[in-house]
Amino acid sequence: MTIRALIFDLDGVIVDTARYHYIAWREIARELGFRFTEKENERLKGVSRMQSLDILLQVGGLQLTQHEKEQLAEKKNAHYLTYIERMTAGEVLPGVLPFLAEAKEMKLRVALGSASKNAPLILEKTMLSPFFDCIVDGNDVNAAKPDPEVFLKAAQLLEVKPEECLVFEDAEAGVEAARRAGMWCVGIGSPQVLSAANLVIPGFSGFSVRDILEKFNSK
Ligand code: B16
Ligand code: MG
Numbered sequence: 001m002t003i004r005a006l007i008f009d010l011d012g013v014i015v016d017t018a019r020y021h022y023i024a025w026r027e028i029a030r031e032l033g034f035r036f037t038e039k040e041n042e043r044l045k046g047v048s049r050m051q052s053l054d055i056l057l058q059v060g061g062l063q064l065t066q067h068e069k070e071q072l073a074e075k076k077n078a079h080y081l082t083y084i085e086r087m088t089a090g091e092v093l094p095g096v097l098p099f100l101a102e103a104k105e106m107k108l109r110v111a112l113g114s115a116s117k118n119a120p121l122i123l124e125k126t127m128l129s130p131f132f133d134c135i136v137d138g139n140d141v142n143a144a145k146p147d148p149e150v151f152l153k154a155a156q157l158l159e160v161k162p163e164e165c166l167v168f169e170d171a172e173a174g175v176e177a178a179r180r181a182g183m184w185c186v187g188i189g190s191p192q193v194l195s196a197a198n199l200v201i202p203g204f205s206g207f208s209v210r211d212i213l214e215k216f217n218s219k
Pocket of ligand 2: 010013045169170171174
């Protein structure tokens, strides 16, 4: 078995947009009249925009109509975009740039598999778009992670088999999606939380693509 493609999640793996999501959701909660804490925000990581809103409303004990929910999600996104528009290459997480450059040099296929509908804009602002052969994001899928759809679509576009793909994920639901897709998975974060991953590293700093692939190739 040989890994031919790398698929990266975005938020929490390549950049840390969670704090911008948090500021924007907290503002919506404030307008609705309740507090939304950073700890509660952890539940939104890797989850789609509408599912995030459902969790927020659950925290506030509120029930709204579909129309009201759509308006709130739009409002949150407009607020979130004011932060995203100002993002720069300096916000790419440590070690990511050399890792992507090495993958390119090794002629591996590289895809993004993210729940975010803003993924292309974030890659553009952080100057990472040229590293990706394809982007599969929240605009392209019907089922959110832990459903494997996002990663299976990426493999299809890259014309590789699932077992030739290595996924990098920071969220439990994302690790599950990768494993359900029949792919290998490196968790970025804590081994306790991401125990379903084949390997867990704290971040990309100090890790080369060659080091990581050695652990998977011909397994
Ligand atoms: P948007 P990922 C996810 O990104 C975030 O982790 C999650 O908090 C967010 O709700 C979701 O994207 C949708 O984002 O509102 O921009 O469409 O981790 O899958 O890259
Ligand atoms: Mg993530």
